[in-house]
Amino acid sequence: MTNIQFIKKVVTTSDKNIQATLQLLSEDCTIPFISRYRKDFTGNLDEVQIENIAKLSKQYEEIVKRKDSILKSIEEQNALSPELKSKIENSFDLQELEDLYLPYKKTRKTKADTARENGLEPLAKIIMAQNADDVEFLASKYLNDKVVNEDDALQGARDIVAEWINENIYIRKSLRRMFQRQADITTKVVKAKKDEEGAQKFIQYFEWSEPISKAPSHRLLAILRAENEGFIKFKLEIDKEEAVNFIEENIIKNRKSDSASHLELAIKDSYKRLLEPAISNETLQEAKTKADAKAIDVFAGNLGQLLLAPPLGEKRILAIDPGYKSGCKVVCLDEKGDLLYNETIYPHAPQNESGMAMKKIRSMVNAYGIEAISIGNGTASRETEFFIKKIAFDKPVQVFVVSEAGASVYSASKIAREEFPSYDVTVRGSVSIGRRLADPLAELVKIDAKSIGVGQYQHDVDQTKLKEELDTVVVRCVNSVGVNINTASKSLLSYVSGIGEKMAENIVNYRSENGPFEDRKQLKKVPRLGEKAFQQAAAFIRIKDGKNPLDNSAVHPEAYKIVEKxxxxxxxxxxxxxxNKDLISQIQPEKYVSEEIGILGLKDILKELEKPGLDPRKSAKVFEFDPNVRSMKDLKEGMILPGIVNNITAFGCFVDVGIKESGLVHISQLKEGYVSDVNEVVKLHQHVQVKVVEVDEARKRIQLSMIL
Known part of the structure; x- marks a missing residue:
């Protein structure tokens, strides 16, 4: 099987399109660049399809590498028959390859190895042949100083038979299918730990059982976390009798043979000692891999929505990180997000200096020309919002409440220390809250995506796969928006197609030494930024008010001559x-088709000329919570409240109604009728109306419904 045939099993497109994509990837072209500027070469494949082709190509290479390793290992053992070699070469299933390799993969000495050393393999073959009339008499012929009696001989022979059964590919495959379809995951509480702090959140798994094939990803990950934290134990099993009967049907060909009873014992031993533990673990790992993929998919979807959240734009912002005893940390930022001033006010208990705090806020708004106020949604957020809205400003000032998830991670990070070496973490956190309002994407790329708090069980899933997927999402979002090269941070620039961390640092250093970039060609003067990097990056950066108006658009420099023509x-x-729509409508793109650029690329150019540099994000909107709801005590069943979706999971979404605890809208309560995917109904940061269904103050849980 070629790599193209392997990829085509998943990606529905022509061989030509796959080949063209693989060629571009091999030339170090990035996925954003290929999907946007090489549509005519790839047959208009989108980013997701190209990402799949890249992943599947990598998988294919890993399988080929593993096959080579297996073949080499077996060959070194002088055990590679033409038949086995053919089976390995024709298989592209990693599980099957490992099954084929199993008999040659000894990592430690087994019972069967000892029995072979003791000369008992011929006796094992006699038992498997099922022809002998008196197996026990035959066993007496294999006694020696290591095998002292017939029982020892027969036990050793059965150990060898048990290993053969374990290595039988048909039996392993069949049992694997049985486990996948029929296995139940069953949990029991660890009595000594059930009253410990933290155990209550896993109470539903204190005694639980369901088919592994039906367990949704979030439930399996919760069970695995509960077991990892020592609150429960679980087992994964199928009907043992059915499994053993199946093996007997395939191994015992002559029930009347004297070997039958020995085969029965070997089968039971093989199942209990070898097959069940291995295949049970395989099944669990496969289910965990699927659960990880689902959780990562949910997290990636949420992250994408969060990164593309509506920006307020280049405004002067006063940002507040609210607090009680330690006060509210206030910063004033200019249009570029640079820090102009910071102060701490104490409008809440225990100081209650609201009069003085009001004067200070009014003074800062006037002195720094503040156009909007950004308030973090943590402790004292609602009280701070009410306090701000009481202030009579000289001109209208919009007030926003923004998520501060991860702000503390940013404030203590190396990036924050480099940006604000002379300020403490509280000031840095407030700056982040203000910048998130101006441009969520530019600010959130500075934070480890796992810390943004828009996933489920993100610390329990495969961390390598999670990082890869989240990085892919960030790259996709950054390049879909484009980056202002004269204001972008090093963090934001590092995600631009073809740039990377080191090159981003070089760009920032060049900008500091030489002033703002005036045109895209200047990029080539940045140290170590060669032709390839320029080709990949240039169209994703923007230069406002530069020498060439096309530099503030998504038109690639390689197409400038066409636009000029x-x-x-x-x-x-x-x-x-x-x-100028009238002028653009007169252009006939077919006239400009060439070997370098086809009709799809030309149509994209015309669209871009109509709305150059169009930001795909919507504009930020002010939102107001119900002023009468400030804590769980204020919630009553049947209440209708405004809320903001602040997390999406596979089983529903969480909605912020203006108190510390978010409420859950279960997937069944999103709308009338069946919902297969939460994202079909809601998006992150969407403004919604919800009804309070249940309030459990003891467990701090709120059940909501969007079916009003």
Whole structure:
């Protein structure tokens, strides 16, 4: 099987498109670049399809590498028959390859190895042949100083038979299917730990049983976490009798043979000691892999929505990190997010200096031309929001409440220390809260995605796969928006197609030494930024008010001459073309098709000329919680409240209704009728109306419904 055939099992497209994509990837082209600027080469494959092709190509290479390793290992043992070699070469299933390799993979001495050393393999073959009339008499012929009696001989022979049964590929595959379809995961509480702190959140798993095939990802991950923390024990098993009967049917060919009873004992031993533990663990790992994939998928979807949340834009912002005893940390930021001033106010208990705090806020708003106020949604958030809204400003000032998840992680990070070496973590945290309002994407890329708090069980899933997927999402989001090279941080620039961390640092250093970039060509002057990096990156950076108007668009520099030709033939300048629908409508893209650029690329250019540098994100909107709800005590069943979706899981979404605890809208309560995917109904940060269904103050749980 070729890599293209392997990829086509998953990605539905032509061989030509796959080959073209693999060729571009081999030339170090990035996925954002390929999907946006090489549509005519790939047959208009989107980012997700190209990502799949890249992943499957890597999988194929790993399988080929593993096959080579297995073949080499067996060959070194002088055990590679032509038949076995053919089976290995024709298999592209890692599980099957490991089954084929199992007999040659001894990592420690087994009971069967000892029995072989003691000369008992011929006796094992006699038992397996099922022809002998008196096996016990035959066993007496294999006695020696290590095998002192017939029982020892027969036991050793059965150990060898048990290993053969364990290595039988058909039996392993069949049992694997039985476990996948029929295995139940059953849990029991660890009595000594059931009253410990933290145990109550796993109470439903103190005694639980369900088919592993039906267990949703979040439940399996919760069970595994409960077991890892020592609160429960679990087992994964199928009907033992059915499994043993199945093996007997396939191994025992002659029930009347004297070997039958020995085979029965070997089968039971093989199942209990070898097959059940291995295949049970395999099944659990496979289910865990699927659960990880689902959880990572949910997390990645949430992260994408969060990164593309509506920005307020370049405004002067006053940001507040609310608090009680330690006060509210206030910062004033300019349009670029630079820190102008910081102070601490104490409007809440125990100081209750609200009068003085009001004066200070009014003074800061006037002195720094503040256009919007950003309040973190943590402790004292609602009280701070009410306090701010009581202030009579000289001009209208919009007030927003933003998520502060991960702000403390940023404030203590190396990035924050580099940005604000002379300020403490509280000031840095407030700056982050303000910048999140101006441009969530630019600020959130500075934080480890796992700390943003929009996933489920993110610390329990495969961390390598999680990081890969989240990095992919960040890259996709950053490049779909584009980056202002003269204001972007090193963190944001590092996600631009073709740039990376070291190059981003070089760009920032070049900008510091030489002033703002005036055109995209200047990128080539940045140390170590060669032609390839320029090709991959140039169209994803933006230069506002630069020398060339196309530098503030998604038109790639390689197409500038085409745009200039279009303008010239219309007797206009490039500037005249931009955002001029009448002029653009006169252009016939077919006239400009060449080997370098096809019709799909040309149509994209025309779309971009109509709305150059269009930000795909919507504008930020002010939201107001119900002023009468400040804690769980204020909630009553049947209440209808405004809320913001602040997390999405496989089983529903969590909604912030303005108190510390978010409420759960179960998937069955999102709307009338069946819902297969939560994302079909709600998006992160969506403003919704919810009804209070149940309030459990003791467990701090709120059940909500969107079916009003």
């Amino acid at each position: 279009m303008a010239k033939e219309l007797k206009a300048s490039v500037s005249d073309l931009i955002a």
